Amino acid sequence: MHIRIERGSSSPISRQIMEQIRAHCLSGTLQPGDSLPSVRKLATRLGVNVNTVVRVYERLAAEGLVEMRHGEGTFVLPQSGVSGNREQLAEQREQLEREFSAVVHRGILLGLTATELRKLLTNSIADTRANLKSEAVEQPESRPVKTESGR
Amino acid sequence: MHIRIERGSSSPISRQIMEQIRAHCLSGTLQPGDSLPSVRKLATRLGVNVNTVVRVYERLAAEGLVEMRHGEGTFVLPQSGVSGNREQLAEQREQLEREFSAVVHRGILLGLTATELRKLLTNSIADTRANLKSEAVEQPESRPVKTESGR
């Protein structure tokens, strides 16, 4: 499960993590019954405080997306509601589209051209895919913690 | 001066406003000497608290981008430093690119395809341009010349 956090971003770290895990659950990358990384592992992997991850998991649990089992771990729940997660997925996508649009808007204000934006999009898609692929092959849990790069 | 705020967004309202004004200044939509809307007008227009706008203007003033003249209003300053705003513009663009990339990443996690994203980009660009044009015809926001009245 690949998670990417943007340290300088205006949106709080916890929210970035939460939204990405939620995306994984809703889009099926994480299936019901799958276990999430333990609170501590995810915290060290992402280089954030344990409590930050705890709050993320608690909120996802309150939403009914995951379940925390004392002493066992945290697991993805099957979707409850009638229409299940389809509604939620749609909601999340709409929200995402609004944010996307806002970023583009700001990009144009900064003088970026349509061509530049398209190039940026292509690159971003390629990068993301590379990340996701490399992860699929990933050796289990040998990631460096708290490298000082990229902050 | 068109400003668009995304209510449900994770990035705080004040930051959204600040970044868009900064973008306008750096990219030349707002020229040195131009006046910003009054704190109250902008607050009303955007539906946010007056203090929020006050703090935005204060920070922009602290950055040296604008100047608040007591009793007159807030005005865009000519760029100070040697390379002036070019450095700042570049910084802002880099930041923007990181945010763009993060949004695309999340979009892909939510299952959006490259095609969908490209379509979204095209629409967003068109929307933004439409907004900017419609605004160009607006009343030119009453730019007072620096009168020596009052204090």
Add this chain to the structure above:
Amino acid sequence: MHIRIERGSSSPISRQIMEQIRAHCLSGTLQPGDSLPSVRKLATRLGVNVNTVVRVYERLAAEGLVEMRHGEGTFVLPQSGVSGNREQLAEQREQLEREFSAVVHRGILLGLTATELRKLLTNSIADTRANLKSEAVEQPESRPVKTESGR
């Protein structure tokens, strides 16, 4: 709003606080629209850490019982669901009855007689009523903080 916390108890402080606030909301002591004490005030009044209260409020907000408004305070929400809070009240009472019964069970194991238990009940009821009354007359916010008594 009277809240009583038992420091040596096995049930965590945050849970004690949460259950009492929930009881106040469900039974009508706290009406929709009423404001809860601010996070910091309640924390100092009870002599607990601010974060503890924050977590309590967050969980009540996740339950849909209250709403936290940034910069304004925390407020009781009108009950949502169809049957409203009646179901929840009933649930809470059942839970309470089970706990009551468990305590009585343990009391009897410790050799308490029916008479002693009845006396204890009478006293407890009287104490609680006294607390609730004295609070009704209470001078607003002049309570001592962190007295070292009663731990």
Add this chain to the structure above:
Amino acid sequence: MHIRIERGSSSPISRQIMEQIRAHCLSGTLQPGDSLPSVRKLATRLGVNVNTVVRVYERLAAEGLVEMRHGEGTFVLPQSGVSGNREQLAEQREQLEREFSAVVHRGILLGLTATELRKLLTNSIADTRANLKSEAVEQPESRPVKTESGR
């Protein structure tokens, strides 16, 4: 030896078990020399994890209430100190009274009347007695006398 655990309760399972065994010891339901059920039996009977019961027995042993004899089982010890268990009994009762009072307090917050509470108390006492009696007829849980076998 009747033990009743309340699954949804806020106080941890292990503590519930420990307190009830302690109550049985202090009040004389369990006499010095009596054997406790084996760790596995009790765990199965209560439907909890074996380790949970192990830790309970270890703590009771650390308190000096019971003794774990390797390969034989766990046995109630005669009371050590001068005043022995009288002090401990008194302590436990005080703690119990505080918990009782807290539950009553919460019951009143939930809108229960004095009459309802008294009814509840009567029922709880009756239930407990029924449980204890039915158990008295049980098979007497195989009390081995301290054989000098093994070590």
Add this chain to the structure above:
DNA sequence: GTGGTCTAGACCACG
């Protein structure tokens, strides 16, 4: 090993 609670203190954002 897992999650859960609590503390203390810092800094940010909104009204």
Add this chain to the structure above:
DNA sequence: GTGGTCTAGACCACA
């Protein structure tokens, strides 16, 4: 003034 996020570290409970 209000709530919100983050850190660091301690200790407890469950499997």
